[in-house]
Amino acid sequence: MKxxxxxxxxxxxxxxxxxxxETSDSLIKDLExxxxxxxxxxxxxxxxxxxxxxxxxxxxTLREDIIKKDIEREKLQELSKEKESGFYLTPKVIx
Amino acid sequence: xxELINLSLTDQIIGxxxxxxxxxxxxxxxxxxxxxKESLNCFISVFEEESEEKAxxxxxxxxxxxxxxxxxxxxxxxxxFCIKDKKTTCGSKMLSNFISPYSSEVFSKLDTxxxxxxxxxxxxxxxxxxxxxxxxxxxxxxxxNEKLSPGxxxxxxxxxVRANLCSFATASDTGGSIRQxxxxxGVTGIKPTYGRVSRWGMIAFASSLDQAGIIAKxxxxxxxxxxxxxxxxRKDSTSLNEEVKDLQKEVDAxxxxxxxxxxxxxxxxxxxxxxxxxxxxxxxxxKDGAKIEEINLPHIEYSLPAYYVIAPAECSANLARxxxxxxxxxxxxxxxxxxxxxxxxxxxxxxxxxxxxxIGTFCLSAxxxxxxxxxxxxxxxxxxxxxxxxFKKVSSIAMPTCSDSSFELxxxxxxxxxxxxDIYTIPANLAGLPALSIPSGTADEMPIGLQLIGNYLEEGxxxxxxxxxxxxxxxxxxx
Numbered sequence: 084m085k086x087x088x089x090x091x092x093x094x095x096x097x098x099x100x101x102x103x104x105e106t107s108d109s110l111i112k113d114l115e116x117x118x119x120x121x122x123x124x125x126x127x128x129x130x131x132x133x134x135x136x137x138x139x140x141x142x143x144t145l146r147e148d149i150i151k152k153d154i155e156r157e158k159l160q161e162l163s164k165e166k167e168s169g170f171y172l173t174p175k176v177i178x
Numbered sequence: 179x180x181e182l183i184n185l186s187l188t189d190q191i192i193g194x195x196x197x198x199x200x201x202x203x204x205x206x207x208x209x210x211x212x213x214x215k216e217s218l219n220c221f222i223s224v225f226e227e228e229s230e231e232k233a234x235x236x237x238x239x240x241x242x243x244x245x246x247x248x249x250x251x252x253x254x255x256x257x258x259f260c261i262k263d264k265k266t267t268c269g270s271k272m273l274s275n276f277i278s279p280y281s282s283e284v285f286s287k288l289d290t291x292x293x294x295x296x297x298x299x300x301x302x303x304x305x306x307x308x309x310x311x312x313x314x315x316x317x318x319x320x321x322x323n324e325k326l327s328p329g330x331x332x333x334x335x336x337x338x339v340r341a342n343l344c345s346f347a348t349a350s351d352t353g354g355s356i357r358q359x360x361x362x363x364g365v366t367g368i369k370p371t372y373g374r375v376s377r378w379g380m381i382a383f384a385s386s387l388d389q390a391g392i393i394a395k396x397x398x399x400x401x402x403x404x405x406x407x408x409x410x411x412r413k414d415s416t417s418l419n420e421e422v423k424d425l426q427k428e429v430d431a432x433x434x435x436x437x438x439x440x441x442x443x444x445x446x447x448x449x450x451x452x453x454x455x456x457x458x459x460x461x462x463x464x465k466d467g468a469k470i471e472e473i474n475l476p477h478i479e480y481s482l483p484a485y486y487v488i489a490p491a492e493c494s495a496n497l498a499r500x501x502x503x504x505x506x507x508x509x510x511x512x513x514x515x516x517x518x519x520x521x522x523x524x525x526x527x528x529x530x531x532x533x534x535x536x537i538g539t540f541c542l543s544a545x546x547x548x549x550x551x552x553x554x555x556x557x558x559x560x561x562x563x564x565x566x567x568x569f570k571k572v573s574s575i576a577m578p579t580c581s582d583s584s585f586e587l588x589x590x591x592x593x594x595x596x597x598x599x600d601i602y603t604i605p606a607n608l609a610g611l612p613a614l615s616i617p618s619g620t621a622d623e624m625p626i627g628l629q630l631i632g633n634y635l636e637e638g639x640x641x642x643x644x645x646x647x648x649x650x651x652x653x654x655x656x657x
Contacts, residue, residue: 098539101524121483124553134555137386138372138610146412158279162505173515
């Protein structure tokens with residue numbers, strides 16, 4: 084399986100992680116060898132098999148709709164470096 | 179007091195109850211040993227003062243006959259489990275400043291049972307790795323031979339148990355992260371059935387595969403620890419609402435066993451020492467009365483490729499939450515929102531984590547979803563069906579835990595070679611089955627493990643079989 088420079092750009096864009104030029108060659112090598120290993124799956128005909136997303140068949144359990152104060156907003160927001168009046172701050176998005 | 183740290187959990191519980199020693203003594207002894215063996219790098223954080231205070235409280239409870247089941251027992255948690263008001267790093271720079279606002283269910287349950295948390299153990303970054311070398315905090319050393327890897331990702335937990343730094347340690351297993359380090363360090367490790375232990379507050383890697391478990395000195399100790407960690411939790415939507423069996427009782431019960439060996443498995447074990455030790459282990463169990471049956475797992479060889487699509491796909495989705503805004507590493511060099519996302523993630527994640535996010539992103543992207551992700555899910559179904567069929571005639575399945583014993587730190591740079599570490603352990607995660615590793619011999623003077631896989635919710639049966647094996651052998655004794 085071949086990975087092109089364009090593939091790498093798409094992956095970088097979608098995952099929001101920068102790929103610097105110095106590492107891109109070795110990254111392509113790693114990704115290609117992983118995908119080549121993964122391609123072994125093609126040996127199997129799975130056209131009549133259903134996909135299994137989860138190992139356990141479990142019915143979603145619902146809980147009572149009761150307000151609890153397990154985690155407080157203020158405590159959660161302490162974890163952010165930039166916040167103000169209960170809001171999280173980011174760089175400006177509207178000019 | 180150094181002999182206290184050599185005791186098994188079972189003996190520590192007895193000794194505390196009959197007041198042969200106090201929790202203060204045993205906790206102090208472990209804290210000393212942790213300091214003495216700091217160079218092993220087993221711990222990311224140690225809670226010295228708090229442990230000492232809790233030990234005094236435990237001794238008071240014991241003296242008032244109010245002892246809880248694990249009262250005063252010093253343990254360690256893998257740094258993947260959140261503990262309220264404590265740093266929880268998951269071995270990553272991304273979470274190096276993360277003070278958890280809540281506690282994981284695993285911590286809460288063991289804390290409620292009376293255990294004392296000595297500290298949090300080192301691990302591969304976000305549990306992605308098989309050598310502990312991807313940790314932002316540096317790798318752990320194998321206590322048996324410090325040039326070698328302790329395995330991963332729960333290398334800190336396995337090495338801490340082996341080095342007598344705690345009675346037992348919690349760990350997590352997505353593709354072998356409990357069993358492989360247990361094998362490399364000569365200790366006992368169990369990953370229970372998917373859903374048996376709550377994942378609430380355990381930092382997610384691949385949610386349909388992740389399961390919390392235990393690393394301990396022997397099967398009996400693991401059974402006790404797991405008993406107090408298991409159970410239904412409404413906060414985890416995949417938690418199983420099933421009765422928790424008394425594993426402590428079951429581990430010692432008189433049970434009959436039918437052990438399945440996959441057809442062609444033994445001939446295909448390349449390492450002769452691993453092959454011989456496996457055959458030896460099976461013959462020991464057979465002589466003890468277990469029946470041996472050949473079983474068919476025709477699709478098991480597709481486990482590794484299917485896993486390396488499913489796990490990265492789920493990882494790329496789970497790790498999308500690290501955006502630098504609400505918690506975790508936030509980049510300083512930022513001029514736009516896009517910069518904030520990209521720079522925080524680029525600076526915060528290490529190479530292996532990035533590789534897995536890239537693979538997952540690629541496999542889930544338009545045009546590739548069916549060929550990779552959907553295909554892998556179909557293979558997952560075939561693998562699960564193979565196991566369902568096999569468990570109609572056997573009560574457990576035996577395999578080696580790993581192809582080899584531990585390797586030198588820094589000696590594996592090829593990702594595929596590293597991924598192949600988990601070739602025997604991944605199938606149980608894909609099917610959600612309980613599986614454990616117990617020491618069963620050595621290769622190149624380092625321990626190797628025997629893996630026992632059980633049917634759904636039958637961790638008691640494999641623990642029972644493991645306990646039988648440990649009564650007949652001394653591979654699990656620390657020499």
